[in-house]
Amino acid sequence: MSRIIPEPVVPSVLRDRIQAVDLLRGLTIAAMILVNNPGTWSAIYAPFEHAPWHGYTPTDLIFPFFLFIVGCSIAFAYRTKSPGGATYRKIVVRSLKLIGLGIFLGAFLIAPPFVKAWEAIRLPGVLQRIGLVFLLAAPLALHLRTRPLIVLTLVLLLGYWIWMGFVPLPDGSAPNYERAPNNWAMYVDKLLLGTHTWQEDYDPEGLLSTLPSLATCLIGVITGRFLLENTVDKTRKLLLASAGLLVLGHLWGLVFPINKALWTSSFVLVTAGWALLALAVIYYLSDVRGLVWGRVFTYAGANALALYFLSSFFAKVFGLIRVGDTSLHGWIYQTVYDHDFLPDKLSSLLYALTLVVIYLAVGTLLYRRRIFIKV
Template sequence: MALSNQRFTALDVFRGMTVCFMIIVNTPGNGATTFGPLHHAKWHGFTPTDLVFPSFLFAVGNAMSFVMPRLQALNQTQVLGKIFKRTFIIFLLGYLMYWFPFVHWEQQQLVFNPIGTTRIFGVLQRIALAYGIAALLIYYLNWKRALIVSVVGLFLYWVLLLLFGEPGAQLTLHGNAVLKLDTWLVGAEHLYMGEGVPFDPEGLLSTLPAVANVTAGFAIGYFLQKQGSTFEALAKLLLIGCLLLAVSYAWDLIFPVNKKLWTSSFVTLTVGLDCILLGILVYVIEMLHKTNWTYFFKVFGRNPLFIYLLSEVGAILMHFFRVGDISLYEATYRRLFMPLGNHIGSFLFAIAFMLCCWLVGYLLDKKKIYVRV
């Protein structure tokens, strides 16, 4: 059974909501005064912000469930070409984004950013790798076997962290196997420094469990296409979500939920929450036909990667250009938003920045321009 057009509305809204909130949490006016729920958990634990990125991966898988049947009609060379091309382009865009604008200010002069210290892994890179691996698994094994392989991967990742991390410190910032592999593979100078030490929360090893977010999204998308808009399908979707939450809370006792390590319990938790959120959207949009509010998020959902990249590049440029002794980003926050209050001002800055990105997406949508990779 094929889904109705409304199903695509639910998917666009779900994907658009993730992009919208990604921009909000990534561009606060002042990170030090951001509201607590808009921060990532410092290490073990979970906040609403930690749901955003895995939800995007889930949406990638969900969208793949609509595209894969068309790919099956092509020959193997064409399919592999499309998968590898998309993986490479998204990975390259992520890499170039961290290198951009290729120069920085140093004692009032522009100095070239050396390639030797450019971050290798990151958000877009994880999207690229998780998509590429999941697409290959689904293409060659079918979605059921791909999902089984992904679940096995969750247990394998748990074992790898325990075996190759520092004894007694396998799940710590300094002793985890993700850090050890990344340091050996690309060197500490190519890792993210946001924790104060070289450590990349989007490291290569922790991409293994992230693949399950994509394959789970594919499985749910396929399930909804086959089941259609019925209360039975909705009940099953919500039940799956609740069962995964129960698994997560039990697993957390021995393998803590941790976004920066992307632990297996984190995967089951986020997939469970995504099933529940998507179920709510399907109920409201598909079954109650309440769609008047959806266009705002559909704008984000129709050009998700482009708008996300635009938001990151826009923030980078605002940090790069100077107004006196401070960046344009900081000057805008101080003069327009900080007088409203530290926390409120920081939040409103993020909202305003997000709305600027939305406006670009709105203009593209009106012109029927959809950037595809």
């Protein structure tokens, strides 16, 4: 008979330091760097690509995982804080910093005039979405208990479904979930953002789809609060919640397709289900069994947003610097990795893995020097 190891009751002095969340944050930022930095975009293994439209791949899980972890972190950081001017100022300042850094990444050039023309600047983006979601989620976590947060999350998901699927557009046409002008998310982005989007007709981090991405973060807040509870058997409960969300998400996907670009409500449930599954496994290994593993990811997670910004910044710089008829990025890839004896996709992956190792090393160095960059 197998021996059942009881889960420990978390002492109050340790409840704000759940190892599993730190590990999952580091693993997620490593995955973000991996999928964003292939040697060449023309040679990528299928799991490292986004779904063309409906459906999802492992890569489509990464950004929702990070927003989920942001929610967990909000639960830990704001559980003892009281609403007030100083707290709100910190929330607003941090949100504006994230939004500003994201816009900077999309706007800067390394040669005069050093900034793109205004009409060519993309205003949405990953850091911008994190900033907006944090700006909304942190005050909600300050003011609402868990049950109202659950109700609000359901309202956001159901309301988004009704808006996207049943509300006629201003011209009277029926909405749909395809990449078309009568898709509400695309309509709102085109109306409010104009040319400041990733594609001419839409942006995967657009304005309307920020509402369901807030729901992703709030599920993280709810999960974080659960982890802080003075209770046992957390792994089993996380697994049950994971299974429930995965089943509900896929069933909902039959009528409201799972789609990252639109951040559909079914996508929220499915990705949150996978996040809970990953968290449950890591929690059991690290916080229940006490296994010491993956410290490098914990170190990286302590400066996750700073590492993401640095990786994005240098990726762009390397892409802009010209070396002959290619970029510095292209020259390094062709010189070091692109060889006839290696498959193209493997060469491209090795380049990305090298960058992951470099940034994990940077994260480790920052952690050991007790440098924590608050973005």
